[in-house]
Amino acid sequence: MLGVLRRVVQEVNGAADFYEALQIIVTRVKGALEIDVCSIYLKSPRSGRLVLMASEGLHAESVGRVEMDLSEGLVGLVAARAEPINLENAPDHPRYRYFPETGEERFLSFLGVPIIQQRKLLGVLVVQHHEALRFDDEHVSFLVTLAAQLAGAIAQAEFTDEISSETPEVSHVNVEVAGIAGAPGVAIGRAVVAFRLADLDSIPDREARDVDQELERLAAAVAATRQEIEALKRRTENILPPEEALLFDAYLMLLGSDSLVQRSEARIRAGQWAPSALRDTVRESVRVFEDMEDAYLSERAADVRDLGRRVLSHLLPVEVSGEEFPDGGILVGEDLTASHLTEVPIERLGAIVSAKGTGSSHIAILARALNIPAVMGVSDLPVSRMEDREVLVDGYRGRLYVNPNPELRAEFLRLVRQERELEEDLRLQAREPAATRDGRPVPVLANSGLLADIRPSLNSGAEGVGLYRTEVPFMIRDRFPGEEEQVEIYRQILASFDPMPVTLRTLDVGGDKALSYFPVKEDNPFLGWRGIRLTLDHPEIFLPQLRAMLKASRDHNNLQILFPMISGLDELKEAMVLLNRAREELLDEGHIIAMPKVGVMIEVPAAVYLVESLARRVDFLSVGTNDLVQYLLAVDRNNARVANLYDPLHPASIRALELIADGARRAGKPVSVCGEMASDPASVILLLGMGIDSLSVSVSAIPRVKWVIRSFSTDRAEALLAQCRLLENPDPIRSLLNNALVQAGLGGLVRAGKT
Numbered sequence: 202m203l204g205v206l207r208r209v210v211q212e213v214n215g216a217a218d219f220y221e222a223l224q225i226i227v228t229r230v231k232g233a234l235e236i237d238v239c240s241i242y243l244k245s246p247r248s249g250r251l252v253l254m255a256s257e258g259l260h261a262e263s264v265g266r267v268e269m270d271l272s273e274g275l276v277g278l279v280a281a282r283a284e285p286i287n288l289e290n291a292p293d294h295p296r297y298r299y300f301p302e303t304g305e306e307r308f309l310s311f312l313g314v315p316i317i318q319q320r321k322l323l324g325v326l327v328v329q330h331h332e333a334l335r336f337d338d339e340h341v342s343f344l345v346t347l348a349a350q351l352a353g354a355i356a357q358a359e360f361t362d363e364i365s366s367e368t369p370e371v372s373h374v375n376v377e378v379a380g381i382a383g384a385p386g387v388a389i390g391r392a393v394v395a396f397r398l399a400d401l402d403s404i405p406d407r408e409a410r411d412v413d414q415e416l417e418r419l420a421a422a423v424a425a426t427r428q429e430i431e432a433l434k435r436r437t438e439n440i441l442p443p444e445e446a447l448l449f450d451a452y453l454m455l456l457g458s459d460s461l462v463q464r465s466e467a468r469i470r471a472g473q474w475a476p477s478a479l480r481d482t483v484r485e486s487v488r489v490f491e492d493m494e495d496a497y498l499s500e501r502a503a504d505v506r507d508l509g510r511r512v513l514s515h516l517l518p519v520e521v522s523g524e525e526f527p528d529g530g531i532l533v534g535e536d537l538t539a540s541h542l543t544e545v546p547i548e549r550l551g552a553i554v555s556a557k558g559t560g561s562s563h564i565a566i567l568a569r570a571l572n573i574p575a576v577m578g579v580s581d582l583p584v585s586r587m588e589d590r591e592v593l594v595d596g597y598r599g600r601l602y603v604n605p606n607p608e609l610r611a612e613f614l615r616l617v618r619q620e621r622e623l624e625e626d627l628r629l630q631a632r633e634p635a636a637t638r639d640g641r642p643v644p645v646l647a648n649s650g651l652l653a654d655i656r657p658s659l660n661s662g663a664e665g666v667g668l669y670r671t672e673v674p675f676m677i678r679d680r681f682p683g684e685e686e687q688v689e690i691y692r693q694i695l696a697s698f699d700p701m702p703v704t705l706r707t708l709d710v711g712g713d714k715a716l717s718y719f720p721v722k723e724d725n726p727f728l729g730w731r732g733i734r735l736t737l738d739h740p741e742i743f744l745p746q747l748r749a750m751l752k753a754s755r756d757h758n759n760l761q762i763l764f765p766m767i768s769g770l771d772e773l774k775e776a777m778v779l780l781n782r783a784r785e786e787l788l789d790e791g792h793i794i795a796m797p798k799v800g801v802m803i804e805v806p807a808a809v810y811l812v813e814s815l816a817r818r819v820d821f822l823s824v825g826t827n828d829l830v831q832y833l834l835a836v837d838r839n840n841a842r843v844a845n846l847y848d849p850l851h852p853a854s855i856r857a858l859e860l861i862a863d864g865a866r867r868a869g870k871p872v873s874v875c876g877e878m879a880s881d882p883a884s885v886i887l888l889l890g891m892g893i894d895s896l897s898v899s900v901s902a903i904p905r906v907k908w909v910i911r912s913f914s915t916d917r918a919e920a921l922l923a924q925c926r927l928l929e930n931p932d933p934i935r936s937l938l939n940n941a942l943v944q945a946g947l948g949g950l951v952r953a954g955k956t
């Protein structure tokens with residue numbers, strides 16, 4: 202059964218269109234279970250009714266015609282209850298309803314299982330048999346497993362069908378796709394798909410601009426692949442056993458055969474560009490092989506895919522090409538990472554859309570720094586079908602609209618204009634320092650360092666750098682940077698902000714920030730060797746970094762050093778020993794260097810409970826809410842599936858922040874918040890109410906954060922915090938704070954998204 206399952210899922214994923222995908226499911230299931238009928242009913246997003254979409258066994262004319270409410274028939278009952286129903290004699294059941302067009306009276310037994318994707322009912326998968334028999338447990342579990350596995354593919358195929366219709370019907374415009382808010386802002390533009398090299402499934406549909414040129418590209422790629430395989434064959438001749446070496450002959454034969462090359466050529470002549478022509482031909486051949494009964498032959502499907510990838514790697518020398526990127530283009534990808542941004546001209550980038558990731562992924566943080574709207578975790582998005590489609594991106598709510606009609610487009614254009622005006626106004630006010638209405642200064646500093654200074658933080662109104670993530674200089678090299686290299690980097694940033702404070706955080710790699718030249722393989726990297734744990738274990742990496750920071754500060758008096766991921770007092774003690782040692786070494790070497798201010802990040806729950814003891818031993822605290830919230834709520838900050846549970850306004854997170862603020866106050870030390878929560882206007886009110894001393898945010902968020910600070914008095918913020926304490930869930934807390942923003946005249950900042 203497992204083999205059947207795997208093959209059905211694979212075939213469905215490779216289906217050319219939605220209807221083919223549904224047909225594959227009903228045909229394969231009917232064959233595998235040896236039953237009389239297999240049908241799929243899907244819930245129409247418009248009418249909410251269940252419609253028979255595909256069937257093997259029921260009359261073909263009934264497909265597309267039979268439909269019912271959730272309150273009707275057995276299929277409706279499965280959908281309404283959201284659980285399997287297994288009946289020996291269906292016509293005896295009070296909910297049985299007879300649809301004459303299906304010819305269904307011949308079938309007595311009935312088993313229906315719901316198809317559910319992320320709590321949403323998509324439809325019902327039904328099998329029937331003419332005899333009165335109860336389907337056994339194995340059948341039930343098979344169908345439940347299949348339905349669970351297919352739900353994602355069905356949602357995606359359904360969506361592809363909606364967006365890719367050539368002559369859009371009313372139901373095919375303004376197709377809304379839900380994701381997660383990544384970076385605020387709205388944008389309209391054409392999608393450009395960022396594909397991964399040599400990954401057939403990520404190849405976007407594109408038209409051939411010049412058919413002859415595409416044919417030549419294919420021929421050249423096939424010739425290059427042939428040479429590569431022949432060379433490989435020669436190199437391994439004496440190493441591989443003869444039967445393994447036959448594989449290369451099989452590859453060469455496949456390359457020479459009519460099927461792969463000629464069918465790809467035919468597709469190019471029909472108007473496709475070479476990569477997608479190859480993709481479709483390979484998928485077709487893979488299916489043919491997989492269908493073969495002979496186990497050896499069906500395994501050859503993997504060879505065809507491999508060969509396809511090899512040819513593809515010669516077809517695609519570059520990813521998204523800078524010159525071709527349209528003005529205001531929307532970069533769409535399966536799993537976009539910070540490095541994708543280095544490949545596109547940022548000034549032309551309209552928005553970012555990624556099928557994976559969340560608002561706390563580093564690319565989303567970067568998008569916020571660059572002021573580019575981003576929607577993450579759009580798991581239903583058929584990325585390869587998005588090329589060149591017009592897309593409206595709502596980065597506040599984490600929504601996309603594909604194939605917009607003129608009314609929706611006009612509404613979005615109005616929003617984009619309003620946004621620009623608001624930003625312009627705010628930017629002008631951002632130069633002045635921020636203080637609450639009652640005159641309490643709350644400095645707003647900049648987070649920096651994710652990529653080499655992308656935007657000049659200096660002109661943005663930043664009152665210093667509250668968090669400089671030093672891991673970036675480490676990530677963009679192919680070895681650890683040397684002490685002097687680091688001195689140069691740190692000196693530049695200290696000098697440009699002097700006399701404003703600059704907080705350099707020591708290396709925080711591990712988790713989702715990897716160094717290519719120092720691979721660490723762990724099952725749970727976020728609970729593993731990251732931040733201070735790694736640097737304490739490697740003084741030969743840590744000491745040069747500390748020395749470099751101190752040396753860089755020689756002519757400036759504005760350095761602050763921050764230790765990440767502290768979870769206990771011992772770690773702080775050991776880090777301090779190394780810092781003191783680094784300074785003493787430098788003093789011995791004749792450098793006169795003052796001791797900088799030292800702080801710890803509060804981002805591990807253990808540190809919340811030790812906050813007062815930690816605060817007494819350092820000069821300041823900085824709260825990393827990105828990690829603190831992930832650890833407190835046990836929600837991976839990069840996992841789109843649980844992103845709806847990640848909320849800094851969760852009552853537990855608010856209580857933890859209050860504990861931190863109280864602990865710091867008792868120890869008489871200042872506390873700042875440098876996680877993304879500090880950029881969220883609603884959250885800023887609470888942080889003001891708690892008495893947080895300063896905030897450090899993405900450069901693009903500085904104007905709006907300052908606006909919030911100036912619009913509230915300490916009393917008002919404290920009163921709102923007291924009201925929030927009485928609320929038990931994040932949603933009412935957000936509503937209360939949003940209302941407060943509207944009342945204060947900051948309605949323009951109110952959006953539904955989370956940070």
Ligand code: PEP
Nearest residue numbers: 804825826827828875876
């Ligand atoms: C945080 O965890 O909130 C933080 C600021 O650090 P990073 O996002 O780099 O983990």
Ligand code: MG
Nearest residue numbers: 804825827828
């Ligand atoms: Mg962190």
